[in-house]
Amino acid sequence: MRPIGLRARVSAAFALGALILSACISLVSYESVRNTLFAERERTAVRATYYDATVVNAGIAGPAPDVLEVLRSLDTGTDRYVLLHLDGRWHSRSAEPAVDTAVPPEMQEMTAGGEAGAQRIRRDGRPALVVGVPLAGSAVFYEIISLGELERTLQTLALVLTAVAIMVAAAGAALGWYVTRHALRPVTAVAEAARGIAGGDLTTRLDPATEPDLAPLSAAFNDMADELARRQERDRRFAADVSHELRSPLQTLEAAASVLDKRRDQVDERAGAAITLVTAEIARFQALVNDLLELARTDQPAHREQVDVVVLAERVCRSRSLPADLVETAPGTPPTWSVDRRRVEQALGNLIDNAVRYGGGPLAVRIAPGYLEVDDAGPGVAEKDQATIFDRFVRGPASHARGDGDGTGLGLAIVAGHAAAHGGEACVTGRPGGGARFRFTLPGFDK
Numbered sequence: 001m002r003p004i005g006l007r008a009r010v011s012a013a014f015a016l017g018a019l020i021l022s023a024c025i026s027l028v029s030y031e032s033v034r035n036t037l038f039a040e041r042e043r044t045a046v047r048a049t050y051y052d053a054t055v056v057n058a059g060i061a062g063p064a065p066d067v068l069e070v071l072r073s074l075d076t077g078t079d080r081y082v083l084l085h086l087d088g089r090w091h092s093r094s095a096e097p098a099v100d101t102a103v104p105p106e107m108q109e110m111t112a113g114g115e116a117g118a119q120r121i122r123r124d125g126r127p128a129l130v131v132g133v134p135l136a137g138s139a140v141f142y143e144i145i146s147l148g149e150l151e152r153t154l155q156t157l158a159l160v161l162t163a164v165a166i167m168v169a170a171a172g173a174a175l176g177w178y179v180t181r182h183a184l185r186p187v188t189a190v191a192e193a194a195r196g197i198a199g200g201d202l203t204t205r206l207d208p209a210t211e212p213d214l215a216p217l218s219a220a221f222n223d224m225a226d227e228l229a230r231r232q233e234r235d236r237r238f239a240a241d242v243s244h245e246l247r248s249p250l251q252t253l254e255a256a257a258s259v260l261d262k263r264r265d266q267v268d269e270r271a272g273a274a275i276t277l278v279t280a281e282i283a284r285f286q287a288l289v290n291d292l293l294e295l296a297r298t299d300q301p302a303h304r305e306q307v308d309v310v311v312l313a314e315r316v317c318r319s320r321s322l323p324a325d326l327v328e329t330a331p332g333t334p335p336t337w338s339v340d341r342r343r344v345e346q347a348l349g350n351l352i353d354n355a356v357r358y359g360g361g362p363l364a365v366r367i368a369p370g371y372l373e374v375d376d377a378g379p380g381v382a383e384k385d386q387a388t389i390f391d392r393f394v395r396g397p398a399s400h401a402r403g404d405g406d407g408t409g410l411g412l413a414i415v416a417g418h419a420a421a422h423g424g425e426a427c428v429t430g431r432p433g434g435g436a437r438f439r440f441t442l443p444g445f446d447k
Helices: 006-059 067-072 105-112 148-183 185-198 212-262 269-297 309-319 341-358 397-402 411-421
Strands: 080-086 089-092 117-123 126-134 140-146 305-307 327-329 337-339 362-368 371-376 426-430 436-441
Touching (some): 006 067, 006 080, 006 117, 006 126, 006 140, 067 080, 067 089, 105 117, 105 126, 105 140, 117 140, 126 148, 185 212, 305 341, 309 327, 309 341, 309 362, 337 341, 341 362, 341 371, 341 411, 341 436, 411 426, 411 436
Parallel strands (some): 327 362
Antiparallel strands (some): 080 089, 080 140, 117 126, 126 140, 305 337, 362 371, 371 436, 426 436
């Protein structure tokens, strides 16, 4: 399972914290408002009930009172229901069945003992408040006040507070995302700088003044980049110096070997074989020195100019006794590219030489916008070897299988170096139908 990123974790923590905080505040606010509204509603209901009880008590004081008329004289509206328990009978303004069950037995016992009280109940599935007030004699007056409107108000309040909590959580997540993005910006800059150095741009540096808290990290990174650049420069100079120093004795050896090779017919068979071997090894040594010198120069910037790459590719093929019709041009390919002519020519030549030596010969040299490709008819390159075949002194299995020992192991490394000088890369994949496909990318070719 893919691990959750730091930014997502921090944003989730902000969202969770905001949700918990807003939920607690919403819950406290809801309970406070609820208790306040219920308390105010109960006080209002008790005052109204006592007032109505006074009217009812005065109305039933005389002989043979008209109880129904007295109850109907009360202004109770639509949300209040009145009951009167008088002489063991229940009286109300409407002929509702089982009116006595509307009042809880506990309240009936309390009011029968002469004590007033109030209790919340549910009547017909809706909340209500029962207020009981003892009257003269054994009579008890009850009012049942509907709390449905208050409950709807509280439901609306709960929905509003829930929506607010969700919005606060979303705002917390957005804030966490923004904070982490701002906080991780210096780390992102370090990562981009590291990618730049890994891509060959050793001039990449960090500005310690951008983020004072990360100044030690920026300074350490810059020191590392400086040391890496110095070491690479030393290696380049060493390879160039060694190669340059070897060229003079090699030229002497090559001249001497050439003299011996011309007199091969004047010596015996064993001496002739030795001359042939020496001549071949000197030629291989000369190629190695030349490749080392070229490899030492691949770190230098590319000198771009407008080049007709199709003509260049055809010339490279003809120089190796290959037909020019091997070159294929993809639709949309511009006629001229802004590239380093010498580097592109050598890189393409190395890819073709590699195909001739190890790949059974090139099948196609393909030119498309931004890249060159060479297909060969060989056994291909195993997936495990594709990442390392462009390293220095690395030879593919095909070279060992065929016993070809005349290669230097630097040809593909030079191709990768020239690609990097253009800001691109060299890679290899399998060709559909078998064989290998080597690609040389050239970003900015159309500038």
